[in-house]
Amino acid sequence: MKPTSPVFTPARLGPCELRNRIIRAGAFEGMSPEGLPSERLIDYHRQLAAGGVGLTTVAYCAVAKDGLTFPDQLRARPEIEPGLARLAAAVHEQGAACALQIGHAGYFANPRATGSRPLGPSAKFCLFTGARARRATGAELVRLRDDFAAAAGLARRAGFDAVELHVGHGYLLSQFLSPYTNRRRDDYGGSFENRLRFVLEVTAAVRQALGEKRALLAKFNLEDGFRGGLTVDESLQVARALERAGVDALVPSGGFVSKTPFFMMRGEVPVHEMVENESSRLRRLGLRLFGRIFVQRYPYRDLFFFEQARRIVAAVSIPVVLLGGVRSLEQMERALAAGFTFVSLARPLIHDPALPLKLQGGQALASGCEPCNLCVAEMERGGIRCPLADRHSRQPPLTAPSPHV
Ligand SMILES: Cc1cc2nc3c(=O)[nH]c(=O)nc-3n(C[C@H](O)[C@H](O)[C@H](O)COP(=O)(O)O)c2cc1C
Numbered sequence: 001m002k003p004t005s006p007v008f009t010p011a012r013l014g015p016c017e018l019r020n021r022i023i024r025a026g027a028f029e030g031m032s033p034e035g036l037p038s039e040r041l042i043d044y045h046r047q048l049a050a051g052g053v054g055l056t057t058v059a060y061c062a063v064a065k066d067g068l069t070f071p072d073q074l075r076a077r078p079e080i081e082p083g084l085a086r087l088a089a090a091v092h093e094q095g096a097a098c099a100l101q102i103g104h105a106g107y108f109a110n111p112r113a114t115g116s117r118p119l120g121p122s123a124k125f126c127l128f129t130g131a132r133a134r135r136a137t138g139a140e141l142v143r144l145r146d147d148f149a150a151a152a153g154l155a156r157r158a159g160f161d162a163v164e165l166h167v168g169h170g171y172l173l174s175q176f177l178s179p180y181t182n183r184r185r186d187d188y189g190g191s192f193e194n195r196l197r198f199v200l201e202v203t204a205a206v207r208q209a210l211g212e213k214r215a216l217l218a219k220f221n222l223e224d225g226f227r228g229g230l231t232v233d234e235s236l237q238v239a240r241a242l243e244r245a246g247v248d249a250l251v252p253s254g255g256f257v258s259k260t261p262f263f264m265m266r267g268e269v270p271v272h273e274m275v276e277n278e279s280s281r282l283r284r285l286g287l288r289l290f291g292r293i294f295v296q297r298y299p300y301r302d303l304f305f306f307e308q309a310r311r312i313v314a315a316v317s318i319p320v321v322l323l324g325g326v327r328s329l330e331q332m333e334r335a336l337a338a339g340f341t342f343v344s345l346a347r348p349l350i351h352d353p354a355l356p357l358k359l360q361g362g363q364a365l366a367s368g369c370e371p372c373n374l375c376v377a378e379m380e381r382g383g384i385r386c387p388l389a390d391r392h393s394r395q396p397p398l399t400a401p402s403p404h405v
Contacts, residue, residue: 014248052356103166267371
């Protein structure tokens with residue numbers, strides 16, 4: 001009999017145990033009309049759990065109204081607790097665990113969704129939204145910290161196993177870390193230590209609200225992906241500081257939504273489809289005119305964060321999750337051999353939520369996902385889906401691992 005792959009052995013994530021090493025990365029589902037978890041959202045994560053993941057992450061829940069990036073996006077408030085509790089129960093019934101990703105969009109929050117002027121570490125014009133953000137006051141920082149803690153408390157009460165704190169991708173906490181967006185001259189800006197301060201205050205508050213029985217993950221940037229942003233050397237220090245602040249696992253990623261959105265994904269930039277699906281007329285026009293110039297393309301390769309993320313593994317003693325272009329069982333095994341405890345996948349599981357079971361049962365060796373990124377263009381079209389999988393009638397073929405690393 002074939003020995004079990006280490007990918008399908010249990011492992012500890014802080015106080016929790018996951019049945020295997022595969023995590024569904026947070027990827028905006030677009031299934032929360034009026035900011036509430038819908039039956040579709042619950043069913044979507046039930047399917048992922050039934051498909052064999054160890055942990056599924058409910059994507060981006062804004063901790064406050066002024067942190068929204070889409071009008072119909074999950075927003076932390078007491079009304080969402082019953083829906084989240086049903087989602088957690090549905091996932092648990094299938095033997096998987098679930099995490100809630102919590103975050104705030106800061107200076108690139110969408111005024112159409114928030115109804116207010118965005119706020120960030122510093123006053124700054126954002127080309128992505130066409131709005132000029134204002135600088136958050138000291139009192140607002142206290143309120144935002146409390147909003148993060150309240151969202152974590154909500155996840156705990158709803159029965160979630162974990163919370164993923166969004167410290168990456170140019171969201172508010174990442175904006176504080178980045179010299180590009182943080183020009184403050186008070187205790188929260190300037191030196192690296194000061195830029196880290198707000199992140200650590202929020203992490204401490206979230207850790208406390210979550211209690212000892214739930215796991216805390218932090219997704220953060222290895223680099224922002226442009227000159228003048230956060231660098232890998234600084235990200236090593238961020239990782240160590242998050243470990244000291246009580247984070248149970250680290251998820252290194254990269255990129256800045258408002259500036260380098262495809263750095264975190266790599267591959268094709270489906271400008272035409274993004275124009276078609278954009279609901280804001282202004283953004284549609286901007287994309288049509290300047291999309292090819294402003295939305296930079298980064299060539300795809302498998303395991304695109306592997307080398308940089310290995311430096312994080314060497315720098316900390318808590319579990320590190322490999323994210324970014326993980327497609328095959330062989331790559332997952334290579335990641336575990338290199339010291340990562342888990343792997344995290346977004347697009348391959350959008351393509352086929354049953355991939356883990358297929359890998360485990362030998363029906364597949366790798367995902368059939370091509371990095372066409374059409375799923376990105378689908379985000380605002382009534383629920384995430386993979387147009388490619390739909391075309392292949394949801395029967396991805398047995399695919400050999402891709403030759404490149
Ligand atoms: C359609 C889509 C939506 C995404 N939404 C989120 C999100 O809400 N939060 C987040 O942290 N990352 C988000 N991501 C990024 C993924 O979590 C992940 O970092 C990236 O896709 C690389 O992983 P992959 O190669 O396995 O797709 C999204 C990615 C895609 C494709």
